[in-house]
Amino acid sequence: MTFKNYFKNYPNEKGYFGEFGGSFIPPVLEEEMKRINEAYYSISKSHEFISELRSIRKHFQGRPTPVYYCNRLSEKYGGRIYLKREDLNHSGAHKLNHCMGEALLAKYMGKKKLIAETGAGQHGVALATAAAYFGLECEIHMGEVDIAKEHPNVMRMKILGATVVPVTHGLKTLKEAVDSAFQAYLQDPINTIYCIGSVVGPHPFPMMVREFQRVVGIEARDQFEEMTGELPDNIVACVGGGSNAMGIFSAFLDEKNIKLHGVEPAGKGIDKEGKHAATLSLGSPGVIHGFKCYLLQDKAGEPAPVYSVASGLDYPGVGPEHSMLKDLKRAEYHHINDQECIDAFFELSRLEGIIPALESSHAIAYAIKLAKANPKQSILVNLSGRGDKDLDYVIDTYGLPEDRKA
Known part of the structure; x- marks a missing residue:
């Protein structure tokens, strides 16, 4: 395999990296994921979006x-x-790099609320920071085990204005936090955006x-x-x-x-x-x-x-x-x-x-x-x-x- 044109070829138009990736989601989300994908491709290549993101990275991050x-x-x-x-x-942490990008995308799409999961709390803090910067609501789902382990980050999220939702089922850690955040997102995908915390999830998030x-x-x-x-x-x-x-x-x-x-x-x-x-x-x-x-x-x-x-x-x-x-x-x-x-x-x-x-x-x-x-x-x-x-x-x-x- 050649890596010469790697970023143009991976993922493919259906979101696959070889046999991995794709989008296995409920029908209610398919149209919304399509909108997010189209918005990303159109907005992220615009001079206005790129200039604002570069300014944020230099002067804020x-x-x-x-x-x-x-x-x-x-x-x-x-x-x-x-x-x-x-x-x-x-x-x-590195998390703010994509959180500011996702929040900027949400702003351009007219979203009012950011929803996400967090494990160590770094993604939660980064997203709460981005929400405060752009004046958006923020809801972070976090397992009770991780809430106890990462108390300083929990406090940082709350100080930044985010609502921290304790997840009490299963092992009460990261997987369950993702489950919980997805369920919350399903309730109102029009006004909210699920800002996934890593290169995971359905296309186009990875x-x-x-x-x-x-x-x-x-x-x-x-x-x-x-x-x-x-x-x-x-x-x-x-x-x-x-x-x-x-x-x-x-x-x-x-x-x-x-x-x-x-x-x-x-x-x-x-x-x-x-x-x-x-x-x-x-x-x-x-x-x-x-x-x-x-x-x-x-x-x-x-x-x-x-x-x-x-x-x-x-x-x-x-x-x-x-x-x-x-x-x-x-x-x-x-x-x-x-x-x-x-x-x-x-x-x-x-x-x-x-x-x-x-x-x-x-x-x-x-x-x-x-x-x-x-x-x-x-x-x-x-x-x-x-x-x-x-x-x-x-x-x-x-x-x-x-x-x-x-």
Whole structure:
């Protein structure tokens, strides 16, 4: 397969990335999805839309975010480890890149309300931020388990004016939050828009979110080449749904010598059913939330229970584009367990003065492994979010490293 005209060819007009993607939705939503798709294609190419989005990114989000060389981390583990600092994007993660784009689209379409799910709360905070910016209503659905784990982000959403809807059924985490948000959206698809939080869902959302996130890869490629005079040997990003990974992978897909590494949560062990979310490692093709992807399934073919220390990664499915890239062997997908994630969380904090989100800590943990095995290679990690939201949970659950040693 050639990647020369990749973005014109994928997805195809029906929303498929190879055999994955598509739109498996109730008839009541088909017409609305068609309207969203047509609006995106017409509006997103207009000078007015592009100019406004660029202005927002520069003057409100603080883009471009920098690329940073981890001197002490590289000295300790080998390799040359760099970070794309999406933790410095306004609201603390990459999520605002597509939330501002989706909210701007909603504004142009005359929508009055934004609805979404959130796991770690980063997408919820970003969407609440976008809603406040544009003067729109905002409703965020979040599992009760995640509400307890991510209290700071819950408060941020409420301060920004969003209504946070606790989800009390099932495992009370990300999958159930998506279910709940979809049901709320079905009640009034004319005046509301469901702003999906990753490169998942029915067409056109996987494409739209990828396109809004491509800014990460475009910036990172130029910045890295300016810093070093060359391109990186490896790109590393965590994968739940996979928006931050597609954002940075997108700029390097046509560079065959650059390895793309997606990192999933092994949780408490990939050999323990329901205690991980290693979808691309252990899943099989299936349909969830209106699209086809690799999916962790139970014996009845239903989405299986999943778990991760990082609330933003505990999803049984994954973006259809990642599913295709796995089958094409263009990207490799690995897994990091909870303890490796926590160790990386403290390593980056203490060696570089950067506290990463637990989601991003999975990518850091794998980058450390990669650096040990390839001490002469460069590694560019998408540091997708900052860890303020995780501080209370990490300390309450794991304590400080010195406390554990004592």
